[in-house]
Amino acid sequence: AIKHVPLSWLTDLRARLNAEITDAPGDRFYLVGETFAYDNRELLRSYVDPDTMLDGQFDFPFKARLCEAVFTPTGNLGAFGTWMDGNDGFYGPGSIMTTWIGNHDIPRPIHFASREITNCREGSNPDNGWNWRPSQPTGPEAYERLGVSYAIMFTNPGIPLMYYGDEIGLAGGGDPDNRRMMPWTEGSLNEHQRALREKVRALGQIRGAHPVLGRGRRVTVSSDADTWVYRMTGCGDEDVLVAINKADAPRSVTLPAGSYENLVAGGNVSGGSTMLGARSFLILGPVP
Incomplete structure (x- = not known):
């Protein structure tokens, strides 16, 4: 919680890092902080300056708005895309925010995706941390919504953060119930957990193979309440096209002319x- 640390300590730390650590070419000693504030971007930004303070912070405003856009029945992807356009450069030149949808301080995201929790700013408290022990969702819908949120997170700038177990939609209320033991055996997972894990695996591999997803510039092709099509561009010659449908029914989108690799x-x-099928996404690259 960087807001509880004297600012002089942070600036001294950055000065020591700059003076005593030589980054390898293309590398960076990444310094990230946490400020638990969903609706005060200015407070988060006040600690971000790659030269003198933090490289970035955990992007709480991103988490809240992604949750609202994808998980809630009234969520609007088009409005979220507009918000993202204003968020991209908000924290200043050289900043790299850490994007996330779940962490150790709040109930597990699968319960936001299942709509058991409707407040996307819900934190931990005695009621949901000790008295509410939610069960593992059994239907596909919550896992598919969570997969859509990960697709957005892994195809946009920032450093995606995955809290252990969220790759399988692990159940858990507030802290400490959100720290359940990790199920390691295949037989302990339901089919929807396994499908989500494979989506996360694919998203990580795709992001690693296509730097434009983390370093490029997003251009919206089309959007409405339920769908969002955008192109990641500006990082070499290779663009990547992303199409999202968060609706609980299939939706038609129009892709730019051309031939793409799925x-x-x-x-x-x-x-x-x-x-696009209900609660699904496409990630398209140039045909090799």
């Missing part, structure tokens, strides 16, 4: 009208 499922996809 980076998630394999095969090729042509531009034009494309149907």
Whole structure:
């Protein structure tokens, strides 16, 4: 909690790091802080300056708005895209925020995605940490919504943070119930947990193979309340196209003309009208 640390300590730490650590070419000693504030970006920004303070912070405003856009029935992806356009450069030149949807301070995100929790700013308290022990959701919907949120997080700038167990939609209320033992055996997972884990695995591999997803510039192609199509560009010659449907029913989107490689499922996809399944996404690259 960097807001509880004297600012002089932070500036001294950064000065020592700058003076005593030589980064390898292309590397950076990343210094990140936590300020638990969903609706005060100015407070988060006041500690961010890669030269003298933090490189970035855990992006609490991003978490709240992604949760509202994807998990709630009235969420609006188009409005979220507009908010993201204003958030991209908000923290200043050279800043790199840490994006996240779950951490150790709040109930597990699967319960936001299942709509058991409707307040996307819910924290931990005695009622949800000790008295409410939610069970593992059994239907596919919550896991698919969580997968959509991860697709957005892994295809946008920032450093994605995954709290252990969130890759399988592990159940858990507030702290300390959100620290349940990790189930390691295949037989302990339901089919939807395994499917979510494979999506997360694919998203990590795709992000690693396509630097534009973390370092590029996002250009919205189209958006409405339920869908969002955007292109990540400006990082070399290779663009990546992302199409999101957060609705609980299939939706049609129009892709720019061309032929693309489906980076998630394999095969090729042509531009034009494309149907996205309920709570699904496409990530498309150039045909090799």
